[in-house]
Amino acid sequence: MGHECIENAWFCQTIPENTLSESLEIEEGSCISPHPWPSMAIECGYVSTTEEYYSRLYDSAFQAAQKSASDLTQTPDRQISHAIRTMDDYSRIENELTVRLSEWLGDYTGLSLDIPNSLETISIQSHHSRFHAHIFSLHNQLNSLSIEREKLALFIESEMSHIAPNLTQMAGPLLAARLISIAGSLEKLAKKPSGTLQVLGAENALFAHLRGRATSPKHGVIYTHEYISKTHPRLRGNAARALSGKLSIAARVDYYSGTLNPELHSDLLKKMDQIRSRGGNK
């Protein structure tokens, strides 16, 4: 029984004393042949007695089996992915149409006014050209798009606190929904290492566009979080690592237990204070 084997054990890959990641390991791990795990666990210092070993194994196995057995059909996290994508599509289209409307208005009035003032100017004109109606209809479309987008945002906010309460508390409902949507599901997000979470969405130019500026591709969507954007640029790397670490724990807790654990959030706040005190806010 060489030491190469212990790498496959359910208790080795995991953060010490963390039933969540142990459950994941029990579900996902594998090994060609069994080994005397209890004595190996004692040897490597994971536990100090056999009783302790079995009690940890029981907790983690129970949780893993419970989770996978109840996983059957519920996929509200996948539906929320569609909702947040629709919302982002609305934003993108709104942006495009706003640019179009303001260009059109500028040309039509010959003035450089903002949209509301231009619209007012042409609405009080006595002579309505045949273009007039189309300009107003474009404006109405824009309004209904933004009403629809806001309704969707409210819906996502209320749903997210059920689907992923901890992640939502820490990341805010929209960023939380975006992370789930990019990962594919809450399960997939929970199973990603925190390093991956940190750069999630980096490849996606849409979000750079949404923020109205291009960002360096090494920055994932979590860079829209104020803990990072309002932190001194020099410390953003640290902040991003800390945030993605906590968000990744939050995603796991949400995936496995689904109940809010306020301690997770206060841990994050403490950590952020520590980082910021090193360099002050921007």
Add this chain to the structure above:
Amino acid sequence: MTLFADYQYLNIRGKTHLVTKGPPVYGESTKNGWRAWDPSRSKLGSVITQDIDVGLSKNVKVLYLGAANGTTVSHVADVASIVYAVEFSPQPMRDLLNVARSRTNIIPLLKDARRPETYSHVVESNLDLLIQDVATRGQVKIALENKRFLSPTGKLFLVIKARSENVVTHPDLIFKSSIEDLSQEYAILKTKKLTSHHKDHLAIVAEPLPYK
């Protein structure tokens, strides 16, 4: 009546029952913490009441394949020190989890017994007893694949359900070829055709042969 036995026979309300000690699970009759092990609901129970040594004794470590809702597993856990309970269907797993709530020596595993590599990182080696009752095609192959968990002095208790292998072949023929195939890697100690409640099932007790 032996004191502190892990299973024994006990008269409960005028009827002799095989009993184990532990919290009740399925509405079985109980007396002083002992609970009746109903042989009509458990193939292992029915074989034990026929005085066949299946290798279940105090503090053994067990791998149980096909744990289902935990009826038999609960009795095994009353006797054994640890029971790794493998079941691949989510519905019975939920009931099994309820049994495991009151018995922390049951390690529930939602796994496919045909793929032991998916739980070899959890289930330890050198177990004393492998119990298999999966009622699915390829029962002998599963017993061969899971031999890796058994100690050289351990035992296999295997139930072959004929209809799971093939519904047209006569059960006796299926039993015969199962025993043949199993004998490649196990020494057969005892076979017993089950009757009444467990018709067309064969119980086999065997010992692992050393690896060639």
